[in-house]
Amino acid sequence: MRVGAKQDGGCSAAYIWTPSFLEYKLAPDHPFNPLRLRLTDELIRACGLLPQAAERRPRQATREELALVHDAAYVDAVERFSRGGETRFPEAGRFHRVSGGMHGAWGFEEPEPDDPLAYGLGTEDNPLFPGMHQAASWWVGATLTAAELVMEGKADHALNLGGGLHHAHRDRAAGFCIYNDVAVAVAWVRRHYGARVLYVDTDAHHGDGVQWLFYGDPQVLTLSYHESGRYLYPGTGRIEERGDGPGLGYSVNVPLEPFTDDASWLEVLDLTLPAVAEAFRPDIIISQNGCDGHALDPLTHLSASLDFYRQVPQRVHHLAHQFCGGRWVAVGGGGYDIWQVVPRAWTALWAEMSGRPLPDEVPSDWLNRWSPQAPVPLPPRFADEPLPGAAPERYAALRDYNRRTAQRVLSEVLPLIRTD
């Protein structure tokens, strides 16, 4: 029985959900707040977009699965800190005499194996918290569940909102991300099915963790649209980062100017995404749907509106059917305006995946339930009111610059991609 198939015989879509997602709570007042997942899940249900048959419970990822991309020593460390509990900040480096060294006898000692900072942990971005290993394993397991449903043909599409941790590296946490669920799922799909994977990342931050983990692999094409690293974390994602060795051409980066709006971003996306998919001919698309490029997002300087987050899944959906027999896994990602942006953006994503129409109005049940807690007025409609952005006269130059970026990608990277 296919998951979440519609009566009319259209494509089927699975929605992966567990309340355990909410345990990925880095710290009180941390911007990566799991409440945004709860708000989104409740909005999807309030809109009547989620028939019971579409829902699937995930499993936790195993250590072996995490080890597909992470060092065993790193996973061990996360488990240890996970049990430890309290956040401790070790002293900032002990300065003492060491033998050798380039300029004589002073130097810093190597970090102890138990220093969380050696693993990118114990920082404001990635504080230690009890149960962090378990919580992160749910997120990875859910992306694996989504990938398995799709690869086994039990669903055409699958959505895991508790995913998209694209900044985690082989041996360290970064940018709120502990384990890289996307990279684990890509490696798992490669190992079990040998499928060619197109990874499309429209988070405002460069998808660096996924890119570097598959930088030399011509069977995995990573395509990231993001605010230019000149202005935003993590600083990478230049056009010149094109992959390495046999993977040359299979890392594609489209950096965007601050204040890029829907029109310019969609123009660039339409110039590059179908061309890359056509050149690569993937077996499955995995999309990361961070919505922090929205104009209201507090962490970035892009100026997309909610309509952009309706348009992008439409394009990916179309390409999944054109090239992959429908196989499409979507995950969440960044998104730090948890009240006005994330619930609506990801409800729109699920509406597109499940082939159900998105209502115009945000249901009053949901508004009434959450308005008392919201520090800002909740938008009553899915379409945005006019949003802040750059001065109108700047947009001609900005669009021209982004268009030139897209054309450089087409001339400098696209010709390196082979179908095979």
Place this chain on the structure above:
Amino acid sequence: MLVEEIMSRPVLAVESEYSVLEALNVARFRRIRHLPVVESLGVANGAREHDFRTLPPAPEGARLVGIVSDRDLRDACPSVLSAGATDFAALARASVADIMHGDVVTVHPHDSVEEAARLLYQHHIGCLPVVSGQGLVGIVTETDVLRAIVTLLGVTSPGSHLEVEVPDRPGHLGEVTRLIGQHQVNIASVLIVPGRREHTRVLVLRVQTIDPRRLVRSLEEAGYHVLWPSGLKLA
């Protein structure tokens, strides 16, 4: 960062009594733009290795006597437009010593990369032989220096760009980095550039965090003017 950390070694060089034709072949087959010229090593003409694709590099410490660029070598060639353009006899007769530049700008392995960059810029040249004592030990090209500067700018590990305007007085770099350290945020690179306003400097830092908002607030509360990031709201 020192020249010895970025230089290429061993160096492919020609001996001073090589013919211009031989030097041209080395430059062409090995795709080299700058050929240091070293004192003759006393290998008899004719016994020399003539497959220029496998010419061994100069022995470390050979005495540097000059330099020729691929442009010097081409200048010595007859024009393709003139009659007799295929007459290379003169090229085979002339020695490299006849056309090389004897007054070579060099660096020492312990010179800084900044010094190397300044020399390239000041003399409008493309490479610097690295000389220790009298001996040639390496070579640095403008590409090597640019690559080193890109590394020094610090965009090799994930981080956010931060620009802070500070008074051009002692102590402010220390104060700004202390405030950043209080947030447990690591710093990947620091540059100090002249400010747009008088008596100011701008600190350009790469800080290892995805969310610099609290940091920015601390800096602003301490009275600093944060030029970037701008307009980020703290909930």
